[in-house]
C-alpha cells in the first residue's frame with residue numbers, strides 16, 4: 001500500500017454510505033414469518049410471452065454480444081413506443097439500451113459531469129441519484145419536496161438552489177418513495193426554470209406506465225425540453241422484469257453519442273436474451289401491463305384507506321407502487337418505527353429518511369404485494385400503532 005494512504009479504498013467510496021434500504025432487507029432476511037412491504041419490485045412474474053421470447057432467443061443461438069447501443073429491433077421498438085406513448089420522437093440512433101434504469105442514470109451522470117459541477121437532486125428519491133453524482137466527481141445539491149405540498153417540488157425551490165456551478169436537475173415522477181406524480185402544468189413550471197438557467201434535466205420515468213388517476217406526461221414532451229432532457233426508462237417496473245436488467249436512455253444525438261462512449265467502455269452491452277425479451281414486451285405487452293396496473297390500483301386504494309383509517313395520514317399516490325404514510329402521530333422516528341415494527345410484528349417497511357431529509361416522519365410501504373399479505377400487514381400495523 002502507498003505510504004500516502006492507509007487503505008486500498010478511495011476517499012470518495014469510503015465516504016459513501018451504504019443504501020439504507022439494504023439494512024432492512026438484511027434484518028428481515030434473518031427472521032421468519034415476515035411480511036415485506038420493503039421491496040421496490042413487482043410481485044408478478046414476468047409475463048410468459050416475454051419469458052418465452054428470451055427462451056427462443058437462446059434456442060436460436062443468440063448468445064453473443066450485441067451492438068453496444070443494443071439490437072436494432074429493440075431500439076426501433078423503443079423509438080416507436082416512446083413516440084406513441086409519450087409523444088416524443090427519438091431516432092433509434094438517439095437511444096441506448098442499458099442495464100436497467102440504474103446504469104442509464106450512472107452513464108448519464110458520468111457523461112455530463114465535470115469535477116465540481118453541481119446537480120440538483122429532488123428528494124425524497126431513489127437512493128442512487130446522489131451517489132452516482134458523487135462517483136462522477138460532481139456535487140449533489142438536494143432540494144426537499146415537502147409533505148405539505150404532497151411531495152411535489154416547487155419551481156421556486158429549484159431556483160433557490162441554483163448556483164453558477166449547477167449543470168443539471170435530477171427528477172423522478174411518479175416518484176419512489178412518495179408515489180407523487182406531477183401533472184403537465186407542474187412539469188412545465190420546472191421546465192421553465194431549466195430553460196431559464198440552461199440546465200439539463202435527467203428525468204427518471206421508470207414508473208411512467210404505473211399511474212392510476214391522471215395521465216403521465218414525459219418531461220421530454222414539454223416544448224423546448226427534448227433538447228435538454230435525458231430521458232431514462234426501463235422494463236423493470238412496467239413489465240415486471242427487474243431481474244432482466246434492461247433499461248434505456250434517450251437523448252439528443254450529441255448527448256447519446258457521448259453516453260455511448262461511457263456505456264461501451266464500462267458495460268459493453270445489455271444482456272442479449274433480455275434484449276429479445278424487451279422486443280416482445282414492447283410489441284405485445286400492453287395487455288399484461290394493463291392487468292398489472294389495475295391490480296396495483298386496487299391495492300393502492302386499499303392500503304391508503306387503511307393507513308388513513310388507523311390515523312397514519314397518507315396522501316393518495318398518483319403512481320408507482322408505494323404508499324408513504326406519515327408516522328409523526330406515533331412520536332417515533334421513521335427508523336425507530338420501522339425497526340420496532342419489524343421486531344414486534346414482523347412487518348418490513350422502509351424508514352422514510354433513507355430517501356432524504358423530508359422523508360423523515362414517514363415510512364415507505366410497497367403495495368406490490370398480494371392482497372392477502374397486504375390485509376395481514378395492515379392488521380399487524382394497526383395492532384402495533386394501537387399498542388404504542
Ligand SMILES: Cc1ncc(COP(=O)(O)O)c(C=O)c1O
Nearest residue numbers: 040100101102126176234236247
Ligand atoms: C425511481 C427508480 N429508478 C430506477 C430504479 C432502478 O431500476 P432498474 O431495475 O431499471 O435498474 C428504481 C428501482 O427501484 C427506481 O425506483
